[in-house]
Amino acid sequence: MFSKILIANRGEIACRIIRTAKRLGIRTAAVYSDADAGALHVEMADEAFRIGTAVAAESYLSIERIISVAQRCGAQAIHPGYGFLSENADFAEAVEAAGMAFIGPSPAAIRAMGLKDAAKVVMEQSGVPVVPGYHGDNQDAAFLSEQATDIGFPVLIKARAGGGGKGMRRVDRPEDFGAALDAARREAEAAFGDGAVLIEKFLQRPRHIEIQVFGDRDGNVVHLFERDCSLQRRHQKVIEEAPAPGMTAEMRMAMGEAAVRAAQAIGYQGAGTVEFIVDVSDGLQPDRFFFMEMNTRLQVEHPVTEAITGLDLVEWQLRVANGEPLPKRQSELAINGWAFEARVYAEDPARGFLPSTGTLWHLSFPDDEVRIDAGVRQGDRISPYYDPLIAKLTVHGATRAAALARLTEGLIQSHIGGVANNLEFLRRLSQQQDFAAGHPDTGLIDREVETLAVTEAPDAAAVALAAVLSLGILRKRPAGDPWLSLGHWQIWGQATRTVTLDRGGERHDLRVAARGLDLFAVHIGGRVLPVRIFGRFDGGCHAEVDGRQLRLLLLETPHGLTLLLDGQAHDFHLPDPLDGEAESAAGTDRVVAPMPGLVKLVRVQAGDAVSKGDALVVMEAMKMELTLSASRDGVVESLNVAEGDQTAEGTVLLSLKPEAA
Known part of the structure; x- marks a missing residue:
């Protein structure tokens, strides 16, 4: 067996490989970019080597740098993980040419399956059934449009290289084919360096x-x-x-x-x-x-x-x-038995699954009966440079029903604070009627997305609790201080605080009055709700709101808090009263970057008239392409970015003004 291997990857798969290698007594060398200098896989490996900047093309996709590090550390083999160079035949060839073993198939096998059109020919010759469609070399847009019409809509445009859903578009109508083809080619070129596509019949x-x-x-x-x-x-x-x-x-x-x-x-x-x-x-x-x-x-x-x-x-x-x-x-x-795996991502289901960046101020998963594969820890940052996967939860049971129940419970017991995430979406999906009955299909999420991705507004009790807890009453108090032990009580009447909470752009202005030790009255929407805090425990407490007892968990971040209550996660932002920029830039007059990313295309110029729904800017971040469209009719008043610009979240990309009367 090998005595040392190098892992040419990052995140949870690098950690996964390291665990098995350690069990087998194999030493491991990790590689990292500038963005991953303090990453978990770097900490777990026996050795770690910097290979470049945060940009993947200058680090994890650099064959020369990875081979150089492997030779330098004396690795006998390289494991590519998945993604990045894992299906790159040139990389596999370079590894073997450098006298090391590639932990994967031969370069010839990778090439045979690397291009979907050629792979389908091989499969047909081997008696393996393939999806009806066009898999040829002619990439002329008009010709491909004709092929799609002959196949019959809906069709699926697919990049012939790579995988992971990149360069793939479903097209339902002939008039939408051209734009979808352009988008698929552009995405495929960016992801795989190959913009060629094939057309397949889309099964309903x-x-x-x-x-x-x-x-x-x-x-x-x-x-x-x-x-x-x-x-x-x-x-x-x-x-x-x-x-x-x-x-x-x-x-x-x-x-x-x-x-x-x-x-x-x-x-x-x-x-x-x-x-x-x-x-x-x-x-x-x-x-x-x-x-x-x-x-x-x-x-x-x-x-x-x-x-x-x-x-x-x-x-x-x-x-x-x-x-x-x-x-x-x-x-x-x-x-x-039966097993399920759920992928937990830093993304916002309520905003079209936009990737989310930021610090994982809180991260906890159940310890029992759930396998966790993660490449991050509490306190790590989700960057805009790589896939926003946080962790994978895997469960096993004797039957499908038992395993699915275990998955749902594992998702309920998982808590994340600091970034938007899909835990609640996954929990709902695990209980969705058709899926629970054993009837999944690839269109299920799209059909049910409004129900699955909806963000339930917190009720008055949750808002009142958030207001009280934002005062920091669950934080540890110094022992022996008689004044602090009195809580919010004061001699001359009730102590009151005005609290402002923001949740998804909805602002709550509340007044919290202290009636005694851990007793409060919260003025909310013309009502006064009595709140009592009791039964503190690590990370949460019990509370009574308007006569109803509740158990809650609290995750605090530098800019707000997450309240876990009745199986729901409610994120509240605490606006800085000294911040003059509190007003959102997401109004109808300004188009802002919803996440850090690269401006791929700018489809308008200053002075152009646009209609509601027109595509204005195409951005790319975290393996995802996003088209930003006009929210109303108007005229482009100012354009603040150009193609190729890197932008931060919240950057105003362009401004609109009403059309002249």
Whole structure:
């Protein structure tokens, strides 16, 4: 076995690989950019080396720098993780040319599956069914539009390179095809350096089911059963499970054999995933699945396969890369129970899942019966440079119902303060009726997004509690001070404080009066609510509001607080009364950057007349492209950015004025 490996990645996958390597007695070397100098994976590794700036192209995507560091530290092999260079055949080739082992498939196998159009040809020749569509070399926009019409709308435009939903657009109408093609090409070029696309028929109610495969250098290939990854938004997976609900033994065999044939066709070795789209209009049928693509790497969702098989897939990767045979034959593999994985992101579901940046002032997950894969700690910062994944929660149970209940409870017991996050969205999704009944499909989230992503406004009791707790009454008081022990009591009448809370742009001005030790009256909306605080515990307390007893958790940040109450998380900002810029820049007259990012396109100039809904600026940040549109009719009064500019969150990009009468 290797004595030292270098991990050419960051975040939770780097931490994941380090844990297995330590268990096997393998020393690890990490790499980091300037943005990750204090990251968890750097702390966990035996050694760590700086490879460049925060910009991925100058660090994690630099083949030369990574190879140089690996040689410098004496690594015998390089593990690419997933993302970045993991499916880059040139990187795999450079690793081998430098005399080290690449912990993944051969460069030839990566190239064979790297371009989706070429991969589909290989699959057709191997007897693996593929989705109807156009997979040729002609990239003329008019020609592709004709092909889409012949295939029949809706269609899916897909980048032929890469994965992760980048360069992918669904098009429902012929008149929308041109703009969608431009956006898909632009995104694909930025993500993979290849703007070529293919066109496929979009199945109206499909499921995304993938098969985990493993091959060794002796030509042996096995499959480790399926994962259902149908719960997606923007073609990115949200909750995955294994096995797939409703899967029959006949269909599992058919899909497994097809995946093995796919891997054998390209002499595959190491971990890989063959992804299928499944037409479930008549239920799961053995003749209704179609090859989409093969990911020539470990998948983000591999923990659910580990949970149902009891295997460590990273250990398998290391052994295969070291020249060892597969640890088990197909007949020795079996499914045990059910598993789910939920991806926790720094993003705001109520704002179209915009990525969120900032400091994780509070981060806690349940300790029991939940596997946590995270690359960040409490106090770390979510930067705009990389994927905003915070953690993955994986649970296992004897049955699907038991595992799903455990997932829901694990999400309820997870708490994050400091950045917007999707915990509440995931909790609702785990309880969504169709999903809970075992009927997921790739369009479920889009159909139910208004219900799943809605931000429930706090009731008067929650606002009153937030006002009281914003005074800091749960903070530890110095012992032995008789004056502080009296709390907010004073001799001459009641002590009162005016408290201003902001939640999502909604302002609450309240008056809090102290009636005694831990007794308050909160004046809110013409009402007076009595509040009593009691039963303090670490991180929270019990309270009585207007005769109702509640248990709550409090997460404090430098600029506000998060109240966890009745299974809901309510974020409140405490405006600085001395801040003259408190007025939001997000009014109808100004278009602001909703997150730090790069200005990709500016579609207007000063003086241009625009209509409500017109695209004005296209931004890119955290692997996401966002189009900012006009909120009303008007004229561009001023334009403050140009293409290629880096902007901070809140930057005023342009201003509008009413059209002349």
